[in-house]
Structure formats: structure tokens, C-alpha cells
Amino acid sequence: MQLKRIKIGSNLKELTSHRTVTVPVACYKTTIRQNIQGYIPLHWHDELQFVYVLKGEAVFRVNEETIVVKEGSGLFINSGRLHMAEDPSQSGCVYLCLNVSPHFVLSPELFTIYMYPYIQSTNLSYVVIDATHDWGKSILRAILHIRQMIQQEPLYYEIDIGIQLAHIWQNLITNGFRLEYDQAEAVKHERMKKMLNWIHHHFNEKILLEDIARAGQLSRSECCRYFKRMLKTTPLRYVNDYRIQKSVVLLQQADLNVSDIAYQVGFNSTSYFIDHFRRLMNMTPLEYRKNNGQGRKVPPLPTQ
Structure with a gap:
């Protein structure tokens, strides 16, 4: 098994670049225990992160909370939050990770209204994406579609990715979060x-x-x-x-x-x-x- 290493700077910001050339989006598959340390170490990044667990279960730690994400479900991690992931049950956990610049999801005008307040909110570090709900299924399907677009690069795929990201964000924020800033x-x-x-x-x-x-x-x-x-x-x-x-x-x-x-x-x-x-x-x-x-x-x- 080839061990991998996530590159993290001295300020804990992730340095590994997964983005495509034309759009600030990354979608890659991660097997937790293939990391050289056996887990995904503590880090943060400016990008929004969406996780889709394909196999096993992952234990994520985001700020002060621990979240177990089982196979078939997902997790949203907000911009700038310290987080890590491990597979303590040795389930062979594999997940898709979609990282995207917040500024790419919506236009500047809509960003101010529908993105910035959520990024700044202190009570929205993460959201479990529940596959038993329609909105959760929709987000997970969109993650798979984006990965397919990145791999195949069909004509105008960048536009399609933008549409899918806006769809993901709309599904996430229409769940009625009461935003707070402490x-x-x-x-x-x-x-x-x-x-x-x-x-x-x-x-x-x-x-x-x-x-x-x-x-x-x-x-x-x-x-x-x-x-x-x-x-x-x-x-x-x-x-x-x-x-x-x-x-x-x-x-x-x-x-x-x-x-x-x-x-x-x-x-x-x-x-x-x-x-x-x-x-x-x-x-x-x-x-x-x-x-x-x-x-x-x-x-x-x-x-x-």
C-alpha cells in the first residue's frame, strides 16, 4: 500500500493543491489509513469542503465536536474551520472530498447575501448531510456529478460545475439555519x-x-x-x-x-x-x- 502525505503549512493551512486549471474546485478520493500518519491530520483551508463517505465510516473532528459519518452519508465543513479525520474502527473508510472556493459558488452580488453570512457565522462549523433526506441525497448526487465532470471534461463542463455548486449551496442553506456571530x-x-x-x-x-x-x-x-x-x-x-x-x-x-x-x-x-x-x-x-x-x-x- 502506498502511503500518502497531506501537505500542511506551519499555520496548519493545507498546502496540497487539488484544483483544476480552469476552476477553483477539487474533487478527489481519500482512503484515510493510506495517509502516512494513518489519519488526516489537523488542518484548515479557505475552501468549503463537502465529504461523501463511499465505504466504511469516518470520525471527523471539527472545532470542539466529534462527528461520525457513516457510509452513504456526507459532511459539510465550513471555511476556515480546524478539522481532521480518522478511521479508528479500521473500516477501510474511503470518501470523496469536494473542496471549492466560496467565491466560485455564487456571483459577487449573491455572495454578499447568501454566502458571506454563513461563512462568518460562529454556529455553523459543519452540517451532516443525511442521505435519508431529499436535500441530502441531492447534494451527494451533485458531488458525484461534479467528480464525473472533472474527470471527463465535456464541453462547457465548467459551467455545469458552477450550476451544480449553486444547487448544492441552495440545498444546504434552505434547511433554515439560524445564523449567529459570537x-x-x-x-x-x-x-x-x-x-x-x-x-x-x-x-x-x-x-x-x-x-x-x-x-x-x-x-x-x-x-x-x-x-x-x-x-x-x-x-x-x-x-x-x-x-x-x-x-x-x-x-x-x-x-x-x-x-x-x-x-x-x-x-x-x-x-x-x-x-x-x-x-x-x-x-x-x-x-x-x-x-x-x-x-x-x-x-x-x-x-x-
Whole structure:
């Protein structure tokens, strides 16, 4: 099985480009456990995301909530929301992922009325697309149609994709969402993004609790409360777990020894790195390398 890797920048924004040349739309198939980490790691993007689970079931985490999406159903994830996906039941989950720029869905005039308020809303991070409802079936059919258009590129297919996207959006918003905007809630999630961004940018350096708190413009105690409430862990535990995540990628390179990897990811002690790796992975780094990364997958970090 060929392992894949999702490219994510230090600010957690997805860097992998899936778009077509002519339209800001991507529709691709994902097998969760084929990712090099065994799951789709925490990230965000400006695009709207629509998921259609074709096989098995996926567990998505969007902001502070966990959602199980079963085969035949789907999920909408709003622009800018931190999210990840895993397949803890090892169901062999495969899903279609449709990413689209919000500005491509509607004209500028309609965008202001029917798109912008939904993107900015703090109470609309995701919507489960229920295939037992007509509106859900319609959205899922449109996702399949868009994928077909991208693959076959028939004449004027870009126009057809635009029509399908407007149809998807209309079906989604006609469910009567009561939009809310909570400034405090928006600030909270932006601070969490800033702290995670800082950690992911400085993980291989010496990190103190006050450094993380400063990145989120919080006190040390507030920083700890944020991580406990939103990620169910402590800030420094998150740092070390993230370092293990990065080491898994480096262990794929046979020319690097364990000590080199330990220092590259920010541990100042090889023995401490090995102990932490064993605690998280239930095996040593060398055992993981011997399995060529095909054995136990690295457990996902807690997320919003």
C-alpha cells in the first residue's frame, strides 16, 4: 500500500493543491489509513469542503465536536474551520472530498447575501448531510456529478460545475439555519489557531509554556484552560506529541539515525524521545522503522 502525505503549512493551512486549471474546485478520493500518519491530520483551508463517505465510516473532528459519518452519508465543513479525520474502527473508510472556493459558488452580488453570512457565522462549523433526506441525497448526487465532470471534461463542463455548486449551496442553506456571530467565540478559535501555528513553527526549538501562551495573547493559566477544554490535553504534552508526529515522517528516511531524529524534532535527550515514542506508539522508533511505517499508525493528536 502506498502511503500518502497531506501537505500542511506551519499555520496548519493545507498546502496540497487539488484544483483544476480552469476552476477553483477539487474533487478527489481519500482512503484515510493510506495517509502516512494513518489519519488526516489537523488542518484548515479557505475552501468549503463537502465529504461523501463511499465505504466504511469516518470520525471527523471539527472545532470542539466529534462527528461520525457513516457510509452513504456526507459532511459539510465550513471555511476556515480546524478539522481532521480518522478511521479508528479500521473500516477501510474511503470518501470523496469536494473542496471549492466560496467565491466560485455564487456571483459577487449573491455572495454578499447568501454566502458571506454563513461563512462568518460562529454556529455553523459543519452540517451532516443525511442521505435519508431529499436535500441530502441531492447534494451527494451533485458531488458525484461534479467528480464525473472533472474527470471527463465535456464541453462547457465548467459551467455545469458552477450550476451544480449553486444547487448544492441552495440545498444546504434552505434547511433554515439560524445564523449567529459570537465575537468571543470567534476570538477563542483564532487564539487557538495562533498557538497551534506557533507550536508547529517552533516545535524543534526549546518551548516553554509562556511562549505558547504569548502566541495566543493569554496568561499561562488561560493557555492551559484552552488546551484542556478544546484539545483535552496540556500545551507541553501537545508539543511532545506533535514532535513524535514529525519524527514518524523522518523515520521513513533510512539515512537518519534515531539520535539525529530526536534532536531534529526538538528533544534534547534521545532516551526521552524513545520513551515518549514508546508511550505514544507502543513500540520503539527502531521497531517502527523495521515495520517501515506499515505497522501501528501514529495516534492522532487531540484537536478542536
